[in-house]
Every structure is written in C-alpha cells, then in structure tokens.
Amino acid sequence: MKRSNSNRLAIIPLTLLSSIAIIGLLPVGSAVAASNTVIKIGVVTDLSTAYSYYGDMEVNGLAMGLAYAVGATNLTQAIQSTPSLVTVTGGGYTFQLYIADGASDATTSAAKAVQLITQDGVQILQGAPDSDSAIAVASVAAQYHVIFMAAPAADYDITAQNFNVYTFRMASNSYQDALTGGAYAVQNLGKSFALIAPDYSWGYGEVAAWTSVISNAGGRVLTTQYAPVGTTDFTPYIDNILASNSTVVIPIWAGAGAVQLYQQLYSLGVYKHMDVTSGVPDLATFNALLAAYMPNYVGMMKYAFNLPTSSVNTWMIQQYITLFKENKLPEQNALTFPLPDLFMPDSFATGQAVVAALQATGNTTAAPNMIHALEGMTLNTPKGQMYIRPQDHQAIQEMYIVKVVYDNSTMSKYYTGPSQFPAGSDWAGIFKTGFFGVQLIETLNSTQTAPPIDPTAAAQQRPALPVTTTTTTTTAPSQSSTTDYLYGAVVVIVILVVAVAYLATRPKKA
C-alpha cells in the first residue's frame, strides 16, 4: 500500500516571506430571495504542499455538506467541478466555491483571501489546512467584515487568543484533542509523561493544553522537548526523552515530519520502554507511511468512517463512495482514500452550518445577520449533534479513543472489487492486503471534551442588528513574520562576515 517502493515523504521547505500591505474596497452582503440564490464561497486551501491531502478533504467535505443541507440526492449531478470552481446546486441554491491555493503559507493565504473578496466577490470565506494560514485568513475576514468558517485548522487560539467575531469553527481544535487523549492516557497508560512538539506557537499551545489536562487528571509531565519546524533528525530529543524515564510519550507533530519522528521513535526503541500515544492521523497517510512505525497504537481520533453512529454519517459514506467510483469528488487523486477520511466531517458540518444560517437570515450573507444566526446553533452532523458555542464560536462535538486494528473485511462491504476504483488509485491493492483501520474503544461526548472558553473571546463586541449598509471601506495592516526576518538577517550577516574574512585573508598572487 505504499505510494512508491521507497516511502519517502514531504518536508515543508522554509521560505523567506515578505510583508504585504493591502488596501481594498469591497462589497459585503447580498439580500435577494429569488427562486435561485447564488452564494459565492471563497475556499482558501492547500493544493500544492505537504498539507494538500488535507486541502482535498476540506473541499470535498464542504461540497458534500452543502449538497446534503440543500437536499440534493444525485450528487454526481449536483456537484460540478473545475480546478478553480466547484458548483453545488439544489434546493433553490447555487453555491459557487472559488478554490484558491494558499500553499499553507500565511502570507499567500491572506493575499488569496483578499483577492477572493475583492476580485471574485465571495460572500463567505472558508479555510484552511494549516493554522497559521487560518489565523491570517481570519484577520482578513475581520478586516472586510466577511464570515470565515475555519476548518480543518486545529489551533486552539483561532477560537481563543486570536478569536474574532467573524470566525466560526465546526472542526474540533487541539484542546479538544488533548482533553480526549490526555485524560485517557493518565487513567490507562501511566502517570509520568514526556512531550515532544514543534518549536513555534502551535507547539506551545498544544503543550500548554496537554500539560494542563494531564496535571488535572493526576499525571505529571517530566520533560518537554521542542524541536525546530522542519527537523528531520529527532535523535537528540528522543535520547532526552529516553533519559527522562517517563512512562508515556506524547508526540505532537503535524504534517509530514511526523513520519521521521515515528520512524525514529520506533528504531531507537522507545516502544520497548514507554507507551506512545497521541492523535491517530488520517487513514491515507497512516496506511501509506506511518502504520509500520505505530504498532498496537491506542490514542485519540477526531473521526474515522466507522466511529460515529449517526444517519448523516451513513449518508456521507454512501454518497462519497458513489462520487469516488466515478472519480467525481471535486478534489480526487491517486492518494484519495476510498472512504471518507479524517477531516471530511469538519467541512461537511461547515456546509450544513452555512445553509442553516442562510435559511435563518433569509439568504443575506451580511456578517451581523450571519453571526446572529450561527451563534448557539445546533446541527445534526456526521459526528452526531454539534453545538456552536456563542461565546467563542467553537463547535463542541463528540471525540473518540481508538485502537489501531488490521482490517481486511470492510472494503468488500462497500465495493465489489478494485475495478470499481478509478484508474491509477494508490489503493487498488487494498482488497488483497487489507488496511490499517481503527476500532472504537470509547466515545467522549461534547461536554466531556469541551475546551475552556477564552474570556476575551466571550467579551468581544458583536456587531448590532439590523444592518443596512452594504459597503465598507477598510485598510488592512501590513503583516510580517519575525522569525523569517531573523533567519534572513542571520544569512546576510554570515555572508558579509565571510566575504570580509575572504577579502582580508586573500593572498596577493596576481
């Protein structure tokens, strides 16, 4: 089931960013109730870097969720897609999804978001696979007074420290992950913990959440190792973890570097001395790259096709399979898993929330009306009932503890054979070999896994109803990335020092 004979992986290259300044004039909101209402949604996603598989799920889930909510039944007709535009039609609505590649880069994503609003005239924004990009898009949305539906980005800060009233998130966040996995680990695996996380804001936030959950449950964190983003050699950190004599290791790592981390945890013998637990990733990456290095794994999981018991989930699986067979998922390629994968319900629920809000506002997308409609909304989604908390706009939802199991029977329940897969699918061998799936150990309900509400988020002023103006002028502040500038400065300094040293020591031979 490997993608090629050597299972290599992607590393996100560092790029030097530059600052951008944006000044824009734009229309916001529309209010026409006709037989066919056209709604333009700008989707900032990732089509080109290490997170592009997450981007695929983001687009596919959104299109399917919209189709479900407007009552479409024949999805191969209702969803039409070109590389930059996906159209979903049904129930008197036409949704035009403008797909923009933010490449998991905050600056690019912010620029694309501005373009979507000012040039394409989108009325709602949706994004993105990585959290830094989602935060950047959220601030653009606030500047332009456009509703932003975050998914699948998981940084807790999006609905806490960086919260703005225009942002809503149906995806579960990293604090919900920690509440699910941390408490389970303390009760069942051990009391002393070692954490390893990337050395930047998302890593610090994750570590803070896990540490607080672990100590509240009666455990203790003995060591926390921060490794730079882009690390491929984790040996020093793993050696320090082994030396700490902890009983449980929690690796916190997003993106492809996780493969090196798990390979090295495995090779350096960590599993022999300690229990390793964290989130189980999407089934495609797990089967293609990780399963061999995560033996008998038990951990938390956001979603797998067989975990929820809701009828909406059953609908999503059936329709997904129909689209998959005909190669008609909006973003479908060789890696696309034959069953709905990890982030599908996040975007699916996002589509449902958008339709429910439009129905409540009489189809106006003006932000004050949408905010009013979305706050406190309850929806039946693939993951059961979700509730959008009015205080911080985070959807609380059920979460799962799972055990990795070998599965060689499920595929034949849904497909007659590999001939039903589109040509070129990486998964054609799955009928013969089976795959690594998950078995439910425990479902934690939405209250058990509800993260703390950030008091500053709850206190932020909501715009007043009713709204009459439809045009706003805004000036966005320039953005910069301090670490990238520092990195650039170090490069320049070394080049200068070396050039000076060179000119000083250069022997006169000519």
Add this chain to the structure above:
Amino acid sequence: MAYETLVSAIVNGFSYGMLLFIFASGLSIVFGLMDVLNFAHGAFFMAGAYLVVSLFDATNNFVLSLIIVLAVGFAVGSLTELGLLRPLYGRPIFQILLTLGLFFVIQQLVLFIWGPLGLYLGPENIGLPQVLNVLGASIYLYRLLLSAAGVATAVVLYVFLNRTSVGTKVRAGSESRELAEVFGINIKALGTIVFGLGTGLAFFAGGLAEPWVGASTATGTDFLLLGFIVVVVGGMGSFSGSFVGAVVIGLVHQFSAYYVPQVTFVTDLLIMIIVLLLRPSGLLGKGKS
C-alpha cells in the same frame, strides 16, 4: 545529565562533523587553488540530496546511487568552471556574484524538477534500519558508516594531495600560480579538475546527508552557512584545518541540539566569531592577515 545522552551527543557529533568535512573540504580545496569563494556550493549539496533519492528509486542501490551522484557532481563542476568561472579569474567580486546567482538558479531548477515538497529517505528505507548499542547509547548504524566514510574521504584526499603528481601540482598552484606556471604546470586544466572535484564532494555530501537530514531547499542554505563557518574556523584554504573545523562544529552543533536546542545555529556562529577575533586566520590557517 544522563551518561548515555553524553555518549550519544559525542558519537552523533563526530558523525555530523564528518559529513561537514566532506562538504567543506570541497569548498576549501577550491578556495586554496583558485581563490574562488564558491557560494553555489550549498546548492550543489542540495542538488546531490535530491538526485540520490531519484537514483535510489531507479536503482534500489544506495551505494551505486552515491557513486553516480559523485560522478555527476564532478561533471557539473568541470563544466561550470569551463563555461562560467574561467572568464572571471582575478575578479573576486564578480566571482561572488556569479556563484551566488548560480546558487539561486540551481535552487529554482531543483524546485522545477522535484517540486516544492522536500524528500526524505530514512535509514529505514535504504536497508539500514539497524540501531546499535554504543556504551549504552542507541546509535543508528548509518551514522557510524557515515563517520567511516568521512575518515576514508579524508585519507583519500590526503593521499591525493600529497602522494600523486596531480596533487603536488594542486599544492604548488595553491602556493603560487605564477611559479607553478613557470615550471610548466597547466594551471587552467588543473582548475577544471579541482572545481570538478570540489563540486563532486558537495554532491557526494548531499547524497550521504539525505538519509539523515532529508532533501529540501532549506538544507542548501543551512549547509552553505555551516560550510563557511567550518572553513573560517579551520582556516581558509587549509585542508587539515577544515577537518579540525568540521569536527569542532559538528560536536558543538550536536551538543547544543541535545542540551540547548533553541540556540543551535547561534552557538555555531559564536564559535566562528570567537575564532575570528582571537585567530583571524583560523585554527590552522597560515596567518597572512
């Protein structure tokens, strides 16, 4: 602090130093004979890392892939010297601009061929997943082999420079171009060979480094900086200096990764600054400043 961690830091540090040596010796030899400060060296390293992945995919033989990478590097270097550097001898500023430009051209070329995603062949995928117990510390067999490859490269280069006629000519040319030419040495042809060798070493180091640090556009810049730090610390143009410099920087780099990971690059730079202040010609340089 745990004893095994110390052993692990020393062994991995030496291994990293040997990797740096293979890379920096190319930089040093080219500077010694030709006075060319080669900014493209980091890009050659990066290209070697990407190339070895593609070759391994095709041949499924890592050693063979490394040999091809070395040969391709030699060819690329020789052609670069013939076509681009030869018209610019004696004009150091132009050389710096040219090689710096070449760095970015190669980087874009790599992006064009292999795309924006980095690649990584772990030791697990080239058939060397073994981890050995060295005095209580777990060490990848691959890192020990890498150390051996570094020492072997040092011996081969030493013999080449000191015991062969081409090597003698290189050393003579490094001392004085005019005198060497008076004695009938074809200094231009020698330049082509030496630049080819230097570039070959950069490609080779990139290939060897792949199962450790991966292939990404960031490694080109990182190793260019580390390479410069090594030759400045060791003494510019000094072969034995680059060996000593590489071991020092390799150990410092790994020790800070183990004990204070936030400041890894800063400690490398500090060492370079201290050496520049106390011994501007480097640890083993021929004090000319």
